[in-house]
Amino acid sequence: MFKKILIANRGEIAVRVIRACREMGITSVAVYSDVDRAALHVLKADEAYHIGPSAASESYLNIAKILEAAKRSGATAIHPGYGFLSENAKFAHACADAGVKFIGPTAASMEMMGSKTRARQEMEKAGIPFVPGTSRGLESAEQAKEIAERIGYPVMLKAAAGGGGKGMRLVHTPADLKSALESAKSEAQRAFSDDEVYIEKAILNPRHIEVQILADEHGNTVYLGERECSIQRRHQKVVEESPSAVVDSDLRQRMGEVAARVAKAANYTNAGTIEFLLDENKNFYFLEMNTRLQVEHPVTELVTGVDLVHLQIRIAAGETLPFSQDDVRLRGHAIECRIYAEDPDNNFFPSPGNIRLLREPGGPGVREDSGMYEGWTVPIDYDPMLAKLIGYGSDRAQAIERLRRALDEFFIGGIKTNISLFQRIVRDDDFKAAKLDTGYLERLLQSEPRDSSYKNDDVVAIAAGLFAALDATSMTRGNGLQPASSNNKSSGAASNWKKASRFEALR
Amino acid sequence: MFKKILIANRGEIAVRVIRACREMGITSVAVYSDVDRAALHVLKADEAYHIGPSAASESYLNIAKILEAAKRSGATAIHPGYGFLSENAKFAHACADAGVKFIGPTAASMEMMGSKTRARQEMEKAGIPFVPGTSRGLESAEQAKEIAERIGYPVMLKAAAGGGGKGMRLVHTPADLKSALESAKSEAQRAFSDDEVYIEKAILNPRHIEVQILADEHGNTVYLGERECSIQRRHQKVVEESPSAVVDSDLRQRMGEVAARVAKAANYTNAGTIEFLLDENKNFYFLEMNTRLQVEHPVTELVTGVDLVHLQIRIAAGETLPFSQDDVRLRGHAIECRIYAEDPDNNFFPSPGNIRLLREPGGPGVREDSGMYEGWTVPIDYDPMLAKLIGYGSDRAQAIERLRRALDEFFIGGIKTNISLFQRIVRDDDFKAAKLDTGYLERLLQSEPRDSSYKNDDVVAIAAGLFAALDATSMTRGNGLQPASSNNKSSGAASNWKKASRFEALR
């Protein structure tokens, strides 16, 4: 087993991996940029090395600096977390060259799955189900019509070089196909300087379902149930759960076996995730493979009872998987909310700043993986995820109840967060009924929020007055030396508050 | 289902029940004594009623006051938690008379199991295994000798009215029996004004194993695995875990079936616990039944995946148990530490006071059921339990690793706590090997603590100096109006600290 592991990441996932190291008796090494000196992962690690300025390109994405820190610290393995360098095959290569074990798949597997077209070719060979269509450019409107007849309407035209919805057209009838193809091509040309457009069957209201796999370096591969990640905003997952309400044990087994086949076709080792689209008739189609630990791995941990990060480390250290497929048992239901520093009332604009007051939920069925603390300043430089809140229950209804309760206990003062969005989701009838697809969140956000019926204006008025009265009391009480000068307003008030608070508590 | 439930308790268990109510959409009503106005259970409840002075006898034990609060609030059920009135049959009667549902067994069941001799008589009828011996007073030394021969040495003499170890004598050989009986009798006479002494086979190094049961009001009873509670100090449980490392599935089933039979013999409803002694040959003997929710119920929740408080409420509302014995599956391992405000370096003397700094653990496999918060003053009037920390893992080793990690993250500043005791236990070889019996903790406490090898005196010196330097800097910096007068020392310094801290964070 490794004696020392460097974590090439920051935020909650770095803390998550550090905790696993601590549990396994492994020394953990953090790396940090200028702005992250006081970040939680630095405080929690056993060792920490500065790797550069705040810009990620000069620190968390800087392969040379990270390997230098590994060398200085004597770490013999690197956990990349997610994001940053986690799916960078060059980094995996560089680790191998430096004699440091990369905790993840081989560079070769990453390269194969990282290229969409290459992945598709390999997966076709392995007989993995795809959305019907072509992966080559259309040569003419006639060819398009012919293929569309074969796969059936509606169809989707997609720019080969595409992304972000550009050069995409949904076509419902043959009559619309020709003009749609022309406009898709010209949009693709403008956007990507490449007018190649291909055709696929359109999956309407799909669900995003993914399967967690684990593969050791001795040929053993297991799947660990699915996660439903249909609640997305701008292709970014927002809420994830396991199991999916629409996946029964038969479908689970079929998807799991396909996922394991994908992993084997890619000679995959360590933890990985196979993403599928599931249509309304419960047909599933391979989308892509994520060659790393996912943000949403905790929901799988809660329903399977295993620790994926421990297992990642054990696999990387050459151990055999300690259980087989038959030992995997799902129990209960888990739902994760990604808590972001962003303002749901202002188009989800990021909201960095100082966390002045933090109240975190606890008690039964609640897990929080956090990268923040009270008094910490959320920097402007990175992804605004602060923490993940996961509710577990014996069934989906109880998981939702727990999550609702925990969200109501959660308070992050001083910055805006998306907690209110989750409070709305867990109370939404469609969510409670598991009527989910990738369009769910957009629909919810376009609908009028339910009026929070009971208005507490009286209580607000009384509370606001009491705060003012306590401020005034503490200003004039005591030694009388407290300045009321304006530039000291906030810290002065805060310290006075301390006193007022103590006074109250002694009553 | 009940619309509103009053919780006749305080501290972590009141918060635990309030959370269950919140999850189930039930309005929660707290009650509080003078000193508990700012206690966490009052802050977390939907409603709160003052029920008297700080002394428990005038508040949390005052049946009339509690029923009056139930009436005023309109609560239709009362959850008693543990301790206080939870096993008071009079209270259960009074609730019934007032038309309020007591969430627990009937008064009749409580009365039967509350009296040791009556419980023994009833359980004998039901064929429950007891420690061999008599439950009647010994008439003579000859009779004692005769019975001792029959059940085999060593034997234990026990005062019938006994408790707290008074009037107890362990006898290894017939030669010692007569004098032991005489001294036990005279001690019993002095302590309880009653010299009745009976005899039992002595169970050496027993384990304390208990079985959780649930019974609905429609005749269904299930057992939910066992808890090992052998780590005790002065007959007070300190660490509990589930499952027990020495109970295999066959023994589990046999103990569970006996436990269910005990419950049925007592016409028991709601949640209850059957306590057993387990000897070195894995024979088990009925000890007593606890007719309430136990402090240590979370370890059962974590390994079974059910919520016992939800189920208590559902059962009390007349619902049928939502699962049968066959549905109960244990998975993983859970260990609980009872965090007390007491000083392990000073004979575990209680340590009430203000919690000035609180850092609570989080992340995977960690549950904390807490009744405290930073800034709260632990009152002198009640049991010093602050919180329960529970570690869960896929096996016992991982549960211990998680707990060790979580304990190291836990910091409660301003008062003494027994966290350091748990840090010692989770590192102890006998504990890790599950070599446990009710004498374990006494042995550990008598042994020399392992030296924490590495001394950080250099770092301590540097840190102490830095604190002093920062104090001095902030004293002279800024507006210069901060008084350094001694009576303001602590609060003044604290507020200066705020500023220093902000200054540092902005670097």
Place this chain on the structure above:
Amino acid sequence: MVYEIIIDGNKRRLELDRRSDEWECVLDGHEIPIDMVSTHADVLSLLIDGKTYEVKRERSASSQNIWIGNTCYQAEVRDPRSLRGRNRAAGDDDGPKKLMAAMAGKVVRVLVAEKDEVDAGQGIIVVEAMKMQNEIKSPKKGVIQKVLVAQGGNVNAGDVLAVVE
């Protein structure tokens, strides 16, 4: 003490009187029995008619948010004895308007120069944080009197970026 409190545009009149341990509270002429304890610098526990409220306050330079449960209210508190309210928002007047940063971030572009004429709604400065850009627009037609930040500089929420006259 007497306060004017404005919530959602409604003006309330609150009289508070401390009698040793207790607060007497009269809201819009109605006496309301309250029980209050402060549990943290910016947290109060209120008990009114048996109901509990954990109230949290967020303060910034320009406003005060009062949270009750998971609902946030903006409350402005005025002490009628003082000439102006504590939290009187800046820029309510005619005359020069200050453009303030809504959030901390980095100035990625300054779109105007001092003395430039600008229209209402015209972009003045672009601030970036966490890979998202926010264009701060002129609140009125006028002339840029001052630009207080430069490209590449860091700003905090509430910082004045520019003044339009």
Place this chain on the structure above:
Amino acid sequence: MVYEIIIDGNKRRLELDRRSDEWECVLDGHEIPIDMVSTHADVLSLLIDGKTYEVKRERSASSQNIWIGNTCYQAEVRDPRSLRGRNRAAGDDDGPKKLMAAMAGKVVRVLVAEKDEVDAGQGIIVVEAMKMQNEIKSPKKGVIQKVLVAQGGNVNAGDVLAVVE
């Protein structure tokens, strides 16, 4: 700044010098490069030679505890420029000794009266908290000069309960 720091009876000499963002640190004549950030009123993060230390301070009237990880150290800090140390314990002298409450609690019994002669180790006052009783004993043979508490009264940790002469 120069400090004398006493840990477990060992006296250390620490020189600290703040150079804008950094601290220069010389311990017993050896320079030690440190990187420090304060994350809370009583919490520091120290980075020394790649290793991280989260250091917490607990302060009470009479002592200062420094926690590193889960180990607690008592440290006394003296500023050699001042005449006496910050944390000089009370009652080290001959003459009257103060009996102090080790913890908050309620006085359940006062076992002596003023002017009583007492032996060293004799019980003077019994304080109860959380159902446990603590008998506070006389530190020396002498005469009770003063009893400052009465049966039934509440005391806080560090309160003087009585004085023995």
